[in-house]
Amino acid sequence: AQKVTQAQTEISVVEKEDVTLDCVYETRDTTYYLFWYKQPPSGELVFLIRRNSFDEQNEISGRYSWNFQKSTSSFNFTITASQVVDSAVYFCALSEDFLVIQGAQKLVFGQGTRLTINP
Amino acid sequence: DGGITQSPKYLFRKEGQNVTLSCEQNLNHDAMYWYRQDPGQGLRLIYYSQIVNDFQKGDIAEGYSVSREKKESFPLTVTSAQKNPTAFYLCASSIDLGGSIEQFFGPGTRLTVL
Numbered sequence: 417a418q419k420v421t422q423a424q425t426e427i428s429v430v431e432k433e434d435v436t437l438d439c440v441y442e443t444r445d446t447t448y449y450l451f452w453y454k455q456p457p458s459g460e461l462v463f464l465i466r467r468n469s470f471d472e473q474n475e476i477s478g479r480y481s482w483n484f485q486k487s488t489s490s491f492n493f494t495i496t497a498s499q500v501v502d503s504a505v506y507f508c509a510l511s512e513d514f515l516v517i518q519g520a521q522k523l524v525f526g527q528g529t530r531l532t533i534n535p
Numbered sequence: 536d537g538g539i540t541q542s543p544k545y546l547f548r549k550e551g552q553n554v555t556l557s558c559e560q561n562l563n564h565d566a567m568y569w570y571r572q573d574p575g576q577g578l579r580l581i582y583y584s585q586i587v588n589d590f591q592k593g594d595i596a597e598g599y600s601v602s603r604e605k606k607e608s609f610p611l612t613v614t615s616a617q618k619n620p621t622a623f624y625l626c627a628s629s630i631d632l633g634g635s636i637e638q639f640f641g642p643g644t645r646l647t648v649l
Binding site: 422425449458461462463507509511520527528 | 565566575585586623627631636637640641643
């Protein structure tokens with residue numbers, strides 16, 4: 417069965433430090449998609465990235481970068497030079513290809529990591 | 536502006552009462568979803584709907600009901616059969632990007648049952 421584990425419940429760092437959020441997944445499918453979402457205090461989930469299982473290239477977007485390693489079933493997220501505005505709960509999620517049914521997609525979420533950036 | 540609206544932001548109800556949470560989207564998305572979030576936990580899928588007049592149970596559908604009479608609307612009713620209804624409820628809708636599907640989320644409704 418599919419499962420996403422975010423072992424870090426809470427992380428607290430000082431502004432400008434780099435921080436990595438870990439995500440480990442389990443899936444029986446060879447085709448799947450991985451996601452990261454940010455949940456600020458307002459509660460709404462903000463989409464950050466989507467990666468399919470055939471694309472292991474790392475991605476960088478400004479201060480954000482993602483490291484996808486199929487060999488270790490991990491999809492880690494790094495924030496470089498963190499800022500106070502990065503404080504939020506971050507969720508990693510998985511969708512397997514067979515869970516895409518008639519245009520709908522079932523997402524399986526990790527427990528989330530609460531990141532606090534202190535000034 | 537296009538987006539997903541959930542109202543109200545905070546909702547209080549007495550134990551034993553049914554309550555309906557609203558979710559409206561003007562993104563012209565076919566699929567819509569309801570998730571529940573408890574403290575320290577990830578989101579869990581309650582119900583989803585691929586098209587109008589059709590919906591499927593998610594992982595934790597017991598004690599909930601939905602309807603999908605219009606493309607824009609997907610209300611969730613929390614019934615008195617739900618044992619622990621106090622939670623944060625998030626609605627989402629999605630578009631098929633021809634290879635993957637991206638879900639957009641609403642601002643959520645925090646339900647407290649007293």
